[in-house]
Amino acid sequence: MGDVYIFGHKNPDTDSICSAIAYSDFKNLTEKGHNYIPARLGAVSRETQYVLDYFGVTVPRLIENVYTQVSDIQFDEPVNVNKDASIFQAREMMIKHNAGTINIVDDDGKFLGLATLGDISKTYLESSLDFSQYKVPVKNIAETLKGEVLVLKEEVFSGNIFVADMQIDDIQSRIKECDILIAGNRKDVQLMAVKGGIKILVVTGSHEVTDDVLRAAKANGVTVIKAPCDTFDAMKLINQSIPVQYSMKTQDLVTFSLEDTINDVKETMQKYAYRSFPVLDGRKRPVGMLARHHIKDYPRKNVILVDHNEKSQSAEGIEQANILEIIDHHRLGGLETEQPIVFTNRPVGCTATIILRCYEEKNLVPSKEIAGLMCAAILSDTLIFKSPTCTDEDVRAAKKLAGIAGIEIEKFGRAMFEAGTSLEGKTEEEIFFTDFKEFKVGDFKFGVSQVNTFSNASEPLKNRLIQFMEKLRADREYDFLLLMLTDIINESSECLFEGNHDELIKKAFGVDFAGYSFLLPGVVSRKKQVIPRIISAINSLS
Template identity: 55%
Template sequence: MSVVFVSGHKNPDTDSICSAIAYADLKRKADKIDAIPVRLGPINRETQFVLNYFNVKEPLLIDNVFTQVGDIAYDKPLTISEKAPMYEAWNVLLNNNSKTIVVVDDENKLKGIATMGDLAKAYLTSSQELSNYNIPVENITKTLNGKIIVKNKEFIRGDIIVAAMQTESVVSRIKSGMTLIVGNRENIQLESIRKGAKTIIITGGEEPSNAVINEAKKFSSTLIVVPCDTFDTIKLINQCLPVSLIMIKDDIVTFKDSDYIDDVRQTMLKYRYRNFPVVDDDGKILGLLARRHILDYDRKKIILVDHNELSQAVDGIEDATILEIIDHHRIGGIETNQPILFRNQPVGCSSTIINKIYEERGITPDKHIAGLMCAAILSDTLVFKSPTCTPEDIRAAKKLSEIAGIDIESFGKKMFEAGTSLKGKTVDEIFYMDFKEFLIGDFKIGIGQVNTLSSIGNLKNDLLKFMEEERKNKNFDMLLLMLTDIINEGSLFLFAGNHKDLLERAFNISIDDNNFYLPYVISRKKQVVPPIAKAINSN
């Protein structure tokens, strides 16, 4: 079963985090989906208080959902030891109807690649150069199903001669260090050992006499008996070469599970290789990746909660498969390739909608999940003071508070006290605590919101300076920061940009400086974005 990420928006707030956790829990229970809640940024103080209160871990942090090598079903590799004979590699390829085998060491680390073509080429050329190679004795016994009678060396090396002539002719050709392939001809075996032949391969399966064995020991020769006849032994001897001698080992292009498919595609265009090894961080082989794998593949699967705009979604969302959207904001233009479940309701909090889905599915959330959803509703509705709050939010919060065993007023006060402290925070952290980007007409507007129970004092000028720098660096037409007083129900606005006239029309006020106060305005979604959009669209 593939993983499904459940993600809130960038610069996550309490609703974004808690809704992701709660909805992932519901999908696992109701639909048996491997749903994992994720976050797109750091946890703010309010949300951290909530998670700590209910003893819930932070969701996994991700920065994008671009498809990676690890997301697609590449081929499992055929592997073979670097010490194995060519013959074994050839048979593995034939038996698996494959054209590529991966050569590995004893720790399964990539050492090289061998293809059917490489093996065929080596078979045709190695017979002429066999004396240049060290052939492991073990490979001879493995390939020829042989038996070692006397062993003095781990390898054989040197010219190979076949005893297909009269004794005198064969012996006259023997030189020190040679390998002799011979049948059951004791006289040739003895004379060859005495003339310096270091390996005697006896064909036909008949073991040598004691005299031959004794001479081999005396002259430090190796005796091997194989069941094959002489003709087959000659055919197979060069297939005893270790595959490491013929494999491709230089300039191998490899990928890792973490590599992005777009980068892989660009790399593949530069090379004409059939297969590319996939390795882990230690160089151990994981699989083989071919061009066909990146033509049609499963993309990362994701469910969006508490947002539905591209500018607020995780990077790479266009490359992912969106399965569902659960949201309570305006519809902001995300397109999908197929129909999906899109549940958008005009309530004060995404968790209110998720609670309703729990009820529709006949599932009672666990105590800690109920607590998270209740906290999200209290946060988004400012304990029912926000104009976005609906009777459904109040009903859901009261029900969930009973399951979680919390008092709404007491818990809400503690949560906001934990979340509104600005002590120790930089202007960057304050501005981006709860920031959202909006594309309205031709305008790119960013609006941050901070709930605070105290005056910002000298921070105002520092914030305005920072906002103007951010506006220029990131090409915003206008940036606003709402400093919302939850108790007195109003917001001080700081703004950067050259559109003061637009704000004056939007809120029907006069503005003398780069800040203004709006009583009873505490909702970005319902009281700030709509009038700004109306002012822009009326131009």
């Protein structure tokens, strides 16, 4: 079952958030082939948060883009080995999993480095020349020998290995402190060794170790291990007890995160000849191995768009996503799809009005919570039916949904707007991007923001907003920016303007203004009363 993300436009308003949630609910009720997930492309406004809190609904997941990421594709399971594990254990893991490379991790599972079979073989060969250069956990020695620890005095050993294959006098002259002595069923050698300064006695052939040898070992701080193998095999096996961290590479490693995009992965892979690359999660733990064949043919993210159909208003990477449906009530904005899709675009005041019709066509009744969200979306977009975008269909839908949700339209709508329109404590950026949309018409790139208010903004605040807009226009290379401060009660909008196209704006709205602001009585809808006039004025230039 694949995931399908449903989301509205950037800088989401209440309709974008609530319609994404509602349509996800509808799709999950009616279709079982996918898992439909509501999402958002930006912060939730105070108004929307009030609605979500009122009906006890969780804020949708924030997604920054819809590029295909490493987390969206299939890759190989990793073979992770603790840094203290023996090279014997590491080699066995590689054989078991047919892995050419293993990840070395710390006790918390975090990535430290990589090791190949060649790296492990090199360590084994080097250890036969000088075993004393390594610090080896005693448990590694016992596990590698498949032996039994009869006496344990130290956890870690460092020293050389000697085999008791000579006369006892020769052995005594050669052993030193910190050495391992491998002995068979020779009690005299065993007693001499534990009293002579060795640190570990390995008794091979599963021979019994007498009590007096064990007592002497305890008294002299000597670890005793009884192993089933013969002396020759014990020598080879102990060399394989070295921790695998001595074999790992830590320099010039390339790893990927689950959030990396496939485009970035492809570009990086072209620079390196490695066969596979570790994939790390957010805690730097290896969760997979990524090879070139994994990114040849990969699935794109499946998405459904609500409340918008323009690329500039959608998620980053939308051109690489698989758009399944679009549910909208705005003008057509030029998004392209590779295959025919379900595109529902109706001239109503709110996307939620369209979604209610979807429920009705399936003879379904939304839950109280979903109905409440959809009603709030309609009241928000239509300014409680005062906006010229409001249709009879919106009014019918809102009244039906209010009945299901158990709310009074006027009372709830006013509380919702009061919660969302207060500008107190907000930065200029927060105010401007409360509900901002970017448009590209002909050679013009412009943006229009709308903020609903119950009271007039102060002059100092408007001056700060203009300064913010001036910098934003320069940074993002807009031709002009417009901020609508919409008075819901008096049904008018004061517009703050920043740009070099005063004459175009004057022509669009039939106003004659000096400075940065002008009043539009009776104008409360950006979609129906502002954008069409601007587009008409731009088109008239050509």
